Amino acid sequence: MHELSITESILKIALRHAEQANAKRITRLNLVIGELSGVVGESVQFYWDMIAQDTIAAGSELHFEHVPASLRCLSCEHVFPMDGKSHKCPNCGQSRVVAAGGDDFRLESIEVEE
Amino acid sequence: MKVPVVEQIMSANDQLAAANRARLDEAGVFALNVMASPGAGKTSLITRTVEALRDDLRIGAVDGDIATTIDADRIAALGVPTVQINTGGACHLDAAMLQNAFAQLRLKELDLLIIENVGNLVCPATFRLGEHRNVLIASVPEGDDKPYKYPVMYRGVDALVLNKIDVLQAFDFDVDYFQQGVEPLNPGLAFFPLSCKTGEGLDAWLDWLRREVIERREMR
Numbered sequence: 001m002h003e004l005s006i007t008e009s010i011l012k013i014a015l016r017h018a019e020q021a022n023a024k025r026i027t028r029l030n031l032v033i034g035e036l037s038g039v040v041g042e043s044v045q046f047y048w049d050m051i052a053q054d055t056i057a058a059g060s061e062l063h064f065e066h067v068p069a070s071l072r073c074l075s076c077e078h079v080f081p082m083d084g085k086s087h088k089c090p091n092c093g094q095s096r097v098v099a100a101g102g103d104d105f106r107l108e109s110i111e112v113e114e
Numbered sequence: 115m116k117v118p119v120v121e122q123i124m125s126a127n128d129q130l131a132a133a134n135r136a137r138l139d140e141a142g143v144f145a146l147n148v149m150a151s152p153g154a155g156k157t158s159l160i161t162r163t164v165e166a167l168r169d170d171l172r173i174g175a176v177d178g179d180i181a182t183t184i185d186a187d188r189i190a191a192l193g194v195p196t197v198q199i200n201t202g203g204a205c206h207l208d209a210a211m212l213q214n215a216f217a218q219l220r221l222k223e224l225d226l227l228i229i230e231n232v233g234n235l236v237c238p239a240t241f242r243l244g245e246h247r248n249v250l251i252a253s254v255p256e257g258d259d260k261p262y263k264y265p266v267m268y269r270g271v272d273a274l275v276l277n278k279i280d281v282l283q284a285f286d287f288d289v290d291y292f293q294q295g296v297e298p299l300n301p302g303l304a305f306f307p308l309s310c311k312t313g314e315g316l317d318a319w320l321d322w323l324r325r326e327v328i329e330r331r332e333m334r
Contacts, residue, residue, distance in 0.1 A: 005208065006240075009126040013119065021117045031123075038240045038266040039123075069265060071298055084262050087298045097298040099269065107119045114115060 003043035004051075010044070011051055014110050018056060023112030026057040030108045035069035035082075037105035069102035127241055130209035134216070134244025141221035143174075144330045145229060146323070147243055149267065150251035152233030155277040157185045158310035159251055159319075160228055164192045166320050171225040171327060176215045178207040178232045185230060195219060206237035209244055226327050235260070239267045247272040247326055254278040254287045261295030268296050273304040275319060280309040 010029065018026050033041055041064040052058050069082040073089035074096040080089065082102070088095045122128070138145050150156045157177075164173055175196040177186040186198035197215045199207060212229065219227070229245060231238040250271040252260055255278060261268045268274070274296060276289070289307065296303060304322055308315030 005127070006123060009123050012126060013121050013123070017117050017119050017121075021115070023115070023117070036266050036269060038236060082265065085259075087262065087295055095294050095297070098301060099265075099299055103269075105124065106122050109116050109118045109120070111116050 003040060004047050006039060007044050007047040007051060010048075010107060011055065011057060013107050014057055015055060017110055018112050021112055021114075023110075023114055024056065025113040026060045026110055027113060028061045028063060028111040029057075030063050030065065030110070032065045032067060032104045032106050032108050034067040034102040034104035036099070036102035039105055041066070065108070067102050067104050070100045071097045072100035073097050124240070124242075127209050130213060131242040131244040134209055134212055135246075136244075137216060137221065138227070138244060138246070141224070142331065143221050143224045143227050144247075144327045145227045145243070145245040146326075147229045147231060147238075147245035147248045148251065149231045149235075149238045149248065149271070150233060150253070151235040151256060154233070154251045154253040154256065155310050156230050156233065156251055157188050159275060159277065160189055160230055161192060162310050162313075162316060163228065163320065163323065164189065164194055166316070167226070167324065168192065168194065170324070172223060173226045173228065174219050174221075174224040176207075176212065176219075176227065176229045178211070178230060180204070180232060189230075195224075201232060205232055205234050206241050207231050207243060208241045212243045225331070226323075235264045235267050239270050246330060249273040249275060251275045251277050252292070254281050254285050257285070258288045258292040259295070261292060261299060265299050268299045268303075271300065271303070273306065273319075273322060274300075276305070276307040277310055279307045279315065280312050 045062050072079045075094040076092045078091035079100050148156050173194045175189045178199045183198045186196050190196040197218045199211050248271040306319040
């Protein structure tokens, strides 16, 4: 549901940067999307085609680089993926761990035609 | 041609949230965003909190729901100004909705604004409103595995309430397993096991909130 407003934000940011670069058309957007960001790439794609159609981003392609959620063990520094069941370190068994990645949600770059 | 952007996507909502925050600060209001899944006890904790603090603090409430005014009516019945936001299907409150609610409140006459978000363990985490603190209410019947299944929600909060501890035994809820799930996501998170029904544990929660409101006031 909330992906619509997020998709509108992506469009706004992309159009602003395209204008600054004097671009005629946006052909591709490179997005980084972390597992802990709470955003579903497929839904963004669904709305994208709808809201971009009357802009210079019409027909552009969204590319998602997915960053998995990971944890880092404070005892042995081992970094491991979050599996949804346990947060214990699989290497040393300690449970003092911190989140180490997956919060990202940003527009990294756009590809344009001048 | 490739144009580097490197911009956080949430910026539109974040900017509005920052504007809300500035208005709250100017009016001297401490805003608390209450999030939880449906049925965890958001309205119950809010009514308990209002009853306990209304003699010391001037409290207002904003209540977000997909439909109906059932929750807002419960809070308004306690004699505090309450604004209902019906999101019309949307699964969370956003900064623009809160901004609209401000128009119906006399912010300068409040010390504490309690915002009840839409019952949902996923979406509200992504949308900042301009609040000073976020509290998540988990409840025993939901099960002790929720931090593992909904890590995003547990990550971005300042306090965690575990409600309905009066039924811990009936649900085989393992508090240690629950807390072990929370700790890596949000180290040192303030944790308040309580029961809105019996009142057990409420004092620690109320002390925390009172302290937060006072600290904010002294920072002005």
